[in-house]
Amino acid sequence: MTRYLAAPARTGAERLPDGRPLGWAEWGPAHGIPVLLSPGAATGRRLGFGPEAVGRLGARLISLDRPGLGASSPAPRRTLADFATGIGDFAALRGLHRPAMVGTSQGAPFAPACAASEATGAPAVVAAADEVAAPRFADALPGPLRRLVDLAVADPGAVGQTFAGFTPEAMWDMAMAGSPPSDLAVYQEPAFAAAYRQALEEAFAQGPHGYARDTAPAMGRWDIGLSSIRIPVDLWYGEEDAGHSPDRGAGLARSVPGAVRHLVPGIGGAVLWTHADAVLHAPRPHRATRPDGAP
DSSP: OOSSOOOOSEEEEEEOTTSOEEEEEEESOTTSEEEEEEOSTTOOTTOOOOHHHHHHHTEEEEEEOOTTSTTSOOOTTOOHHHHHHHHHHHHHHTTOSSOEEEEEGGGTTHHHHHHHTTSSSOEEEESOOOOTTSGGGTTTSOHHHHHHHHHHHHOHHHHHHHTTTOOHHHHHHHHHHTOOHHHHHHHTSHHHHHHHHHHHHHHTTTOTHHHHHHHHHHHSOOOOOGGGOOSOOEEEEETTOOSSOTTTTHHHHHHSTTOEEEEETTOSTTHHHHSHHHHHSOOOSOOOOOTTSOO
16 A cells, blocks of 8 residues: 555445346445545556545445446446446445545546536546547647547547557556656655556456447537536646646636636645545535645
8 A cells, every 4th residue: 555545445236127237345444434536548456546545534435437447347338327227226336325436537527427416426537538629628739649649539439449559568668658756756656657557457458449449428519417416526637737728717717607626836736635524524515726825
C-alpha cells in the first residue's frame, strides 16, 4: 500500500438483468457509505484511490469495470445513457440507494450520465475528459484530435477501430508522455506504478476492443442531459492538467446547474490521488474556491 492506493478488500462480479457480468472491487467497510468509482482510461476496477481517506470517512468505495474491460463483458455500441441504465441495475442488485459516484479521466463522463438518469446521487467529476466534440471546442483542438473527434461523432465504430491496436504498454507510455512532473511523481512511485500497470493489464484481459469501444462515447457528443441534473456536482481539475479539458472544465461547469469547479494548484490529472479526502467528502453548499482559499 502507498498513501495513494491499496489492494481492494473485496472483488467480484454482479450479473445484470440482461445477463452481462459487471466486475467490481471494494475498499473500506462492507457496510460503509457507498461511493461508486468509474476509473480512468483502460484502468480496471483494481485501481482505487484514497485508502486512508476511505477508512476515515467510513466510505465503501466500489470501483467498476466498464463493459469490455476486466471482468465486465462487452456491450457493443453502448452509449453513456446505456451505461447509466446498467449502473442503476447494479445499484439495485447490491442494495445501494442512489450512491454517490466519482468519475475520473475517460471514466468521468459516465458519472454525470448516471446522475442525469438518477441512477446515482451526487457525483464528483475528477480530471474529466471533457466533451471535446461540443461546439465550444471547435477551434480549440489540434488538427489530428479534431479529425478523430469528428470521426467519433460521424462513426463511433470507426473511431473505436482506431484504438483497437493499443496495448497496456502503449497506454502506460501515453500517460507518462502526457503528464507534468507533478503527476509523474505520483505515477512513477514504484508501488503506484506496479498497481497502475496491473490495472492496465487486467483491463485489457479481453483484448483491446473493450478500451476502443469505451473511448467512442466519451470522445463523441454526450447523450447526457447535463442541464437537467439537479443534484450537487463537484468538478476537480489540477491547474497543471493540460490534457483532459481545453478549458479545465470551465464550460462543463457552466453546463450543469449549480456545479462547482475546484482548481487545485501544484498537480495535474493525478488530483484524484493527491486530494482523495476532498473528493470523497459529501458535496455541500459552497462557492468555487481553490484549496488554498483563493477564488
